Structure formats: structure tokens, C-alpha cells
Amino acid sequence: MVDGDHVNLSHGEFHGNVVGKEVHIHAAPSPTALSALPAAPAVFTGRAAEVAELSRALDPDIGDGSESVVISAVAGLGGVGKTALALHVAHKARGKGWFPGGALFVDLRGYDKVPVTAEQAVSSLLQALGVADADLPPTPEEQYGRYRAELSSREPVLIVLDNACDPAQIAPLLPGEGAGHRVLVTSRDVQDSLPVRQFRVDALTPEASRELIDRSLRRNDPDDDRVSKERAAIDRLTELCGRLPLALLIASALLRKRRRRQASTLTAELQGATDRVLALHLERGVDQYGKQLSLRPVFDLSYARLEPELARVFRLLGLAPGDDIGAGPAAELTELPPEHLEPLLDELVAASLLTALPGGDRWRMHDLVREFARAVVAEEPELRDEADKARIRLLGHYFVRTFNATALFPQPSANAPDDYFDDPARAESWLDSEITGLVAAAQWTDTENDVLAWTAMLLGLHLDGYLRHRRAFRVMATVSAVACHAAHRLGYAEGEAQAYNAHGNALRGLWRYEEGAEAFRQALALYEQLGDLDGQAMTWNNLGLTLRALDRYDDAIDAYGKSARLYAELGGQARANVVRGNLGLALEGSGRLDEAHAVLQAALARHLESGDRNGEARVQASFGVLYGSLGRHTESLDAIMRSLALYEELGDWYSRAQALPLLGFALSDLKAHEEALAAHTYARDWFRRFNDGHKEATAWDCMGAELMLLRRIPEAMSAAQRALQLYEACEDLDSAARLRNYIDTVHELLRIAQA
Structure with a gap:
């Protein structure tokens, strides 16, 4: 399969009046039965x-x-x-x-x-x-x-x-x-x-790309089975080739050249290449039409045809972070007003160097074209300076709007600025549409330009709350780690402490509790050096949450106690009360049930006194857990029902979903297993709606347990298998291992019973 942009179709020769050009054309001499088509492509897939x-x-x-x-x-x-x-x-x-x-x-x-x-x-x-x-x-x-x-x-x-x-x-x-x-x-x-x-015509599908490589290899050697044997490496190779047929043919030729080596070696080379477009090149050899297999000249010729202003817009759009870019960020990058920029974007779309996405206000550049545009910039000092200025403009645009959006979202504050967003829904919509670019731009810290590094780091810090709300913990871990390194290099201790706190929260969300605890300790050390009591109080509470997840209840109790005392000293009674609610659960976990009851009663009284309905809902849920441990199951059920009603009244549907498993446990303790199963099923549906794979896995896990108690064993095992798949997808290896052992044990017991 080849692109006509690169196919040499020379069999006949043009003899007309040509200056500086030899034209080759296919033609048969017969005036009655023309058959001048070149041969069909030897390898053609998809389409x-x-x-x-x-x-x-x-x-x-x-x-x-x-x-x-x-x-x-x-x-x-x-x-x-x-x-x-x-x-x-x-x-x-x-x-x-x-x-x-x-x-x-x-x-x-x-x-x-x-x-x-x-x-x-x-x-x-x-x-x-x-x-x-x-x-x-x-x-x-x-x-x-x-x-x-x-x-x-x-x-x-x-x-x-x-x-x-x-x-x-x-x-x-x-x-x-x-x-x-x-x-x-x-x-x-x-x-x-x-x-x-x-x-x-766009890039090939993943399946067609894989087939193109497989057919190219097997045409050369029918026994070449690297595509079937190295599926993951080949799939990654097709991604690195942008699923562009010419790039795939070059990769296939390189694989044929190294017949005795694994495909993963080429994948690794392309992944580590400084200039992937330049790396997709075969030094010697041509395709079936006599054209050299090389990608860079193809893009060079398209770029050379652009008028200077259009070439500048093309280069700057190549700097865009993320997969696509909106009209506002594009205007900032290019420093052009929309009415001037949009016709130029249309020109680039018509030249197939840009793709207009549905909706008309976002554009995407092919991955390899973007690599090429950035390589063009990197090759000339004056273009690098132009690029740095464009990045700073874009980061400023992103930072100001992110600052405004996160002040409104998810909970608007009394002093939230409304320069760009007049309500949380609009702020959330903007963050959702721009998040890929925002995350990529927040990683522009590895640069000698300190203004660029500072702005990128600050952008990353301001994304923390939104990413946590979206439970995008892997992304959050990446962004916060970059911010940690950048803040340390720039000597910004306060930002470094904030970044370590964000990193700890991300790791806790990924169930990497030991690493999370270490990140919180790093943040504490920095806050102590700064004398920042508020930062210390926040971090002690976060550390307590992490230690409780590790079942280190005494350490968690100590951390919560320090956090509550610091908040009390600072006059932050509302936050101190939230911490006391967490302390009550840690005391319950350690078996100190009477102390837990006293702490939760005091916290509930303060929430009622201050009118904090959200805090009241949290403490009622905690009472549900405590009463269950005390064997007071009817009181446990009542407390959880009050919590659910409060969350519904507040419209806090995610917190309500989190309380539903507690309802299931309380009903199970009361031997109401059908009702408990219904509660866990309801929780599963809510978590699926929230796209929270881990909590959905937990709901399936609990459903399996109730189904087993109901002796609906095939359904129970099916639920357990689904939970296992989700745990593995979320990379919660401990939960996956526990459930896998349980499934194996049940299967073994069933085998023995049937023997």
C-alpha cells in the first residue's frame, strides 16, 4: 500500500517540451484498448x-x-x-x-x-x-x-x-x-x-494497521509470525506510526530488514527517538513503485508549499498540548484574532495538515505531523524563541481560566471570581473540554525558560482539585510529580509542599498507600520549615486517612489528633470537626468503641449547632459503621438511612452512592440478604454512572458475597469474576489477589462437593 505522493510510476517517458523536468507516464500504444494503470498495491488492508x-x-x-x-x-x-x-x-x-x-x-x-x-x-x-x-x-x-x-x-x-x-x-x-x-x-x-x-482519507484503524504490517511481513516470509506473537509491541508500533500507511510500510521494511530480531526492539527505538518522523526512514531500498521509503521528505514538501503566515500558524499549532485544541487556545498560541485565524485554519484543513472536529470549534493535528512541526521549530533558534513566547501566552490563558474555573468548581466559594465563568456548570464544562491540553501544558516544566516552568507548575497545582473530583488519580499522580520536581528546582518550597500533598492524595486514590504516606511526610517537613500551621493541619489529616487505609489505627489516631488540635488553634472549627469525624472511625477500627462513640457524638453536636448538613450526613454514616461494630444493627440501619436522606437533600449523589454499601452491610447484619443485595446493586449502578471503576468493583464484590449467602452460587461467582476484572483494570493488585484466591477456593470446594 502506497500513497501516490510517493509512488514512482515510471515506465513510459514524456517527450514534449519540458523545462527542467522529466515526466514519466503509463500509457499503452493501442488507441482502442487503453490499459495504463500501474499495478495494484501489493498490500492493501482496511478501507x-x-x-x-x-x-x-x-x-x-x-x-x-x-x-x-x-x-x-x-x-x-x-x-x-x-x-x-x-x-x-x-x-x-x-x-x-x-x-x-x-x-x-x-x-x-x-x-x-x-x-x-x-x-x-x-x-x-x-x-x-x-x-x-x-x-x-x-x-x-x-x-x-x-x-x-x-x-x-x-x-x-x-x-x-x-x-x-x-x-x-x-x-x-x-x-x-x-x-x-x-x-x-x-x-x-x-x-x-x-x-x-x-x-x-484518514489514518487506518488499529486492526487494519496491524493487518498491513502482518501482510507485509508474510509476503516476504510466510513464516514471519511476529505480529501474532508480539501483539502488544505491534499495536504500540502502529500507534507510533500514527497508523499512517507510509509509516507502517517503512516500519514493515525495517522489521523485514531485522528478520531475526523481535518487533519490540523497533517499537522501543521509535518510542525513544528524538525525532520519530526522521526515524521512519529506510536508508536503502524502495517500495514496489521505486520510491524511497522515508517520511520526512513528504512532510517537508507539504510545509514548503505554505505561505509564510500559514507556515507560522502551522508551526505554532504543532506546539499545542494534548490531542486537539479549541479556538481560544489556538488564538493565544498564534496571537491572532479569531476572525483572522479561522480562515487560516480552514486553509490548513484543506491542505490536510489539520482536521476540523465535529462542532466546528476544535481542531486536531495528526500525531506525526505534530512531531514534524515541533522538529521544524527545534531546528532554528529564532523559531524556538517564537515557540517559547507562544507557550507562555497559552499557559497564561490556561492558568487564568483554570484559576477562575477551579474557584467555582466543584463548590463555589463566596469570593469566587467570575471573570470568565458565571456558574459551576460552565466552569466544569470548560475544564472537561480542555483537560487534555491543560494536563499536557502543566508538564512544560523541563525548560530553561523559568517563566514557562513557573507557569506550568502553578497550572499543575491548580488542577489538583478538579482531577481529584474526577477521580483521575493516575493523571493527578503524573501532574503532581512533575510539579514536585519543578517547585524544588525553582526553590518554591510552598509549591513543593502543595505538590507533595497532591501527590499523596493521588497515590492514595491509586491504593499505593505506603508511597502516599511518604509523600505526605515530605509535605509535612516542608510545611514545618515554612511554619505553615494550616498546611500542617491539612497534611496530618491526609496522612491519617492513608494510615487508616493501611489498618495502622494508632498512628492514624495520632495524626488526626494533631490535625484537629492545629485546626482548633487556628480557629478552623469546621475543619477540626471534619477531622474529629475521621478520628471517630479510626477509634472504631482500633476497637476503642466507647471513645469512638464519644468523639462522634461531639462532632455531630457541633455540626448540628453550626448547621453543617454535609458534616451531619458524614457523621451519621460513621455512626452506622460504629453501631454495626457494637452489634446495634437497627440503630446502624437508622443512622445510615438518615445519612442517605441528607445526601439526597443536598444533591450530593456521589457521597450518597458511597453510603449505599454501608446500607448493604447493615441489612446483611439483619439477615435481610435480598435487600442487602439490592443496596449493593444500586451502588454498582451509581458508581458505573460516575465512571468509578474501583468502587464499582467493590460493589460487585459485595454483591457476590450476598449472592453466596443466598446460595445463588453461579451468580455469585459471576459477580466475583466481574469484580476481579475491574480490580485488575484499576491495578488494585491486593484486592485482585484476595478475590482470585477466594474464587479458586470456592471452585475447589465445589469440585470436592461434586466428587
């Missing part, structure tokens, strides 16, 4: 929808017959396989007998330094149609007329104009009169000025 759609455009039996000539144009990024698709469809059409008048093919070499002109092409087309050199009309206009006249008297002919860059190359070569002729054009540019049926 079923594109083949079907393009075939319909060529099918003479489709349509009302009002169009004697149908022109179809296939546009797409260089290397995406436009010519391969065109040739595949053209051969398929010829095989069906659709074009008894024959087929013509000309490579217009539109992206070479000196493209073929229509004037040069028509002379060779006339020769292919049987017009001798001596009979060629003297002027281009007369040659175009003779060309149209030759086609008008023929049965339907398929004309493939490959690799066009300009409508001026195409228009003179279109047939005039005649019935059933079809023209198929390939170009990197959308042909929006001509009356064509426009098709767009």
Missing part, C-alpha cells in the same frame, strides 16, 4: 467503507445518467494511502468491466519541486490515446481540444489524475463530451473550486 463509497462514484449503473462525466477527488495527508486506494478501486472497477474504453493514469507530481503541468500531461495523454507525435496540435489549447475529441468518441474511460496540487493541473484534463467517463483525482488538498465529489 472497506472508502472502497465502497468510491466504487459507487465510479459505478455506471448508479445515478440518473444526467452526468456524462463524474469527477471524484480523494484528499488526505501525505502518506495516508490516497493513491493506493485509487489504484485498488480503479483495478476493481476495470475488473468489473465498467470502463471498456480503457484507463489512463498520470502522476502530476504536484508536491515535487517542479510539478507536472496540464500542458505537459496532455501531450502524453494524447500519445496514450494513439495520437502520433507528428499529429499533435501545435498549441496547448488545440491539444486540450484534440484530447477531449478523442475521449468523446470512445466508450467509457477511467482517467486517474494522481498527486495533483492545483486545480489548474486538473481542469484542462477533464473530458468534455462523451458518455460514462470517470475522473479520479488524488491530492493532499481539498478540491473545493472544481465540481467534484470530494472524499477524505
Whole structure:
């Protein structure tokens, strides 16, 4: 499979008046049975929808017959396989007998330094149609007329104009009169000025990409089974190639060259390459059409055609963090007003260097094109300076809006700024739409430009609350780790302490409790050096939560006690009361039930006194746990029901979902197993709605336990298996190991019972 942008189709030679250019064109001498198509691509995969759609455009039996000539144009990024698709469809059409008048093919070499002109092409087309050199009309206009006249008297002919860059190359070569002729054009540019049926070709699917590599390897050696044996490495390789056919063919050639080595070696090399586009290159060797297998020249030619202002916009958009970019960030990067920028974005979309996403206000650049744009910037000092300034502008844009959005979201504060967002829903929507770019930009700290590093670090710190709310703990761990290193390098102790706190919370969310506890200790040491009592109080509470998860109740009690005392000293009674509620649960876990009861009673009284309904709901849930441990199951059920009602009244549906498993446990203690199963099932549905895979796993786990008590063993084992899958997906290895042992034990007991 090849892209016409790179295919050498040289078998015949052009003999017309050409300056500085040798034009090669396929043509047969017979004027009655043209067969000038190059060979079909040796390896062609995927594209079923594109083949079907393009075939319909060529099918003479489709349509009302009002169009004697149908022109179809296939546009797409260089290397995406436009010519391969065109040739595949053209051969398929010829095989069906659709074009008894024959087929013509000309490579217009539109992206070479000196493209073929229509004037040069028509002379060779006339020769292919049987017009001798001596009979060629003297002027281009007369040659175009003779060309149209030759086609008008023929049965339907398929004309493939490959690799066009300009409508001026195409228009003179279109047939005039005649019935059933079809023209198929390939170009990197959308042909929006001509009356064509426009098709767009994108990268291959993961499955087709994998198949392309497999077929390429097995064509060379039928026993080459690396694709089936190294599925993960091959899939990663196709991602690194951007699923771009030319890149995949280069990777396949490199794999064939290293036949005795594992595919994972090439995957590792590309993953570690400083310039992946440059690395996708075969030093010696060509494809089936004689073209060198190299990606960088393809992009170089597209870039070279851009006007200076458009080239600048292209380079700067290549700096965009994340997978896509919105109109606002694009305007900041390019320093252009929207009314000036949008036509330029349209130009880049038409040139297949950018993709407009549904909705009309976001754009995406292909992964390898982005790599190329950044490489262009890295190669010239003045462009690097331009890029740094653009990044600083974008970071400023992101930081100000993130600061405003996170002040409103998820709980608006009394003094929340509303410069950009007038309500939490709007703030949340903006964060959701920009989060990929925000996270990537927050990692722009590895730079000698301190302004850039500082702003990126601060952005990362301000994303903490949003990421925690979204339970994006893996992302949060990455962003906070970057912020830790950046703050330390910049000598910003307060920011480093905040980053370690965020990192600890992320690790706790990932069930990496020991690492989380160490991060909190790092934060404590920094807060103590700074004399920041509020930071110390917050961190002691976070450490207590982590230690309680490790069942280190005495240490957790000590941490909670320090946090509560510090908050009390600072006059933060509301926060001190939250910590006392946590302390009550730690006391319950350690078996000090009477002390736990006293602490929770005092906390409840303070919440009632202050009117803190959320705090009241939390303490009622804690009472549910405590009464269960005391064997006071009816009181446990009552307390949990009060908690659920309060959360519903507050509209805090996630906290309500978290209380539902407690309801299940209380009902189970009362031997109401059907009702307990219903509570855990309800919790599962809520956690699935919140996209919280770990808590959904826990709900399935609890459902399995209740089903086992109900002696519905097949259902119980099915629930346990589902819980195991989710635990493994969340990388909670301890819970997965525990459940796997349980499942194995039950299966063994069932086997013994049946023996």
C-alpha cells in the first residue's frame, strides 16, 4: 500500500517540451484498448467503507445518467494511502468491466519541486490515446481540444489524475463530451473550486494497521509470525506510526530488514527517538513503485508549499498540548484574532495538515505531523524563541481560566471570581473540554525558560482539585510529580509542599498507600520549615486517612489528633470537626468503641449547632459503621438511612452512592440478604454512572458475597469474576489477589462437593 505522493510510476517517458523536468507516464500504444494503470498495491488492508463509497462514484449503473462525466477527488495527508486506494478501486472497477474504453493514469507530481503541468500531461495523454507525435496540435489549447475529441468518441474511460496540487493541473484534463467517463483525482488538498465529489482519507484503524504490517511481513516470509506473537509491541508500533500507511510500510521494511530480531526492539527505538518522523526512514531500498521509503521528505514538501503566515500558524499549532485544541487556545498560541485565524485554519484543513472536529470549534493535528512541526521549530533558534513566547501566552490563558474555573468548581466559594465563568456548570464544562491540553501544558516544566516552568507548575497545582473530583488519580499522580520536581528546582518550597500533598492524595486514590504516606511526610517537613500551621493541619489529616487505609489505627489516631488540635488553634472549627469525624472511625477500627462513640457524638453536636448538613450526613454514616461494630444493627440501619436522606437533600449523589454499601452491610447484619443485595446493586449502578471503576468493583464484590449467602452460587461467582476484572483494570493488585484466591477456593470446594 502506497500513497501516490510517493509512488514512482515510471515506465513510459514524456517527450514534449519540458523545462527542467522529466515526466514519466503509463500509457499503452493501442488507441482502442487503453490499459495504463500501474499495478495494484501489493498490500492493501482496511478501507472497506472508502472502497465502497468510491466504487459507487465510479459505478455506471448508479445515478440518473444526467452526468456524462463524474469527477471524484480523494484528499488526505501525505502518506495516508490516497493513491493506493485509487489504484485498488480503479483495478476493481476495470475488473468489473465498467470502463471498456480503457484507463489512463498520470502522476502530476504536484508536491515535487517542479510539478507536472496540464500542458505537459496532455501531450502524453494524447500519445496514450494513439495520437502520433507528428499529429499533435501545435498549441496547448488545440491539444486540450484534440484530447477531449478523442475521449468523446470512445466508450467509457477511467482517467486517474494522481498527486495533483492545483486545480489548474486538473481542469484542462477533464473530458468534455462523451458518455460514462470517470475522473479520479488524488491530492493532499481539498478540491473545493472544481465540481467534484470530494472524499477524505484518514489514518487506518488499529486492526487494519496491524493487518498491513502482518501482510507485509508474510509476503516476504510466510513464516514471519511476529505480529501474532508480539501483539502488544505491534499495536504500540502502529500507534507510533500514527497508523499512517507510509509509516507502517517503512516500519514493515525495517522489521523485514531485522528478520531475526523481535518487533519490540523497533517499537522501543521509535518510542525513544528524538525525532520519530526522521526515524521512519529506510536508508536503502524502495517500495514496489521505486520510491524511497522515508517520511520526512513528504512532510517537508507539504510545509514548503505554505505561505509564510500559514507556515507560522502551522508551526505554532504543532506546539499545542494534548490531542486537539479549541479556538481560544489556538488564538493565544498564534496571537491572532479569531476572525483572522479561522480562515487560516480552514486553509490548513484543506491542505490536510489539520482536521476540523465535529462542532466546528476544535481542531486536531495528526500525531506525526505534530512531531514534524515541533522538529521544524527545534531546528532554528529564532523559531524556538517564537515557540517559547507562544507557550507562555497559552499557559497564561490556561492558568487564568483554570484559576477562575477551579474557584467555582466543584463548590463555589463566596469570593469566587467570575471573570470568565458565571456558574459551576460552565466552569466544569470548560475544564472537561480542555483537560487534555491543560494536563499536557502543566508538564512544560523541563525548560530553561523559568517563566514557562513557573507557569506550568502553578497550572499543575491548580488542577489538583478538579482531577481529584474526577477521580483521575493516575493523571493527578503524573501532574503532581512533575510539579514536585519543578517547585524544588525553582526553590518554591510552598509549591513543593502543595505538590507533595497532591501527590499523596493521588497515590492514595491509586491504593499505593505506603508511597502516599511518604509523600505526605515530605509535605509535612516542608510545611514545618515554612511554619505553615494550616498546611500542617491539612497534611496530618491526609496522612491519617492513608494510615487508616493501611489498618495502622494508632498512628492514624495520632495524626488526626494533631490535625484537629492545629485546626482548633487556628480557629478552623469546621475543619477540626471534619477531622474529629475521621478520628471517630479510626477509634472504631482500633476497637476503642466507647471513645469512638464519644468523639462522634461531639462532632455531630457541633455540626448540628453550626448547621453543617454535609458534616451531619458524614457523621451519621460513621455512626452506622460504629453501631454495626457494637452489634446495634437497627440503630446502624437508622443512622445510615438518615445519612442517605441528607445526601439526597443536598444533591450530593456521589457521597450518597458511597453510603449505599454501608446500607448493604447493615441489612446483611439483619439477615435481610435480598435487600442487602439490592443496596449493593444500586451502588454498582451509581458508581458505573460516575465512571468509578474501583468502587464499582467493590460493589460487585459485595454483591457476590450476598449472592453466596443466598446460595445463588453461579451468580455469585459471576459477580466475583466481574469484580476481579475491574480490580485488575484499576491495578488494585491486593484486592485482585484476595478475590482470585477466594474464587479458586470456592471452585475447589465445589469440585470436592461434586466428587
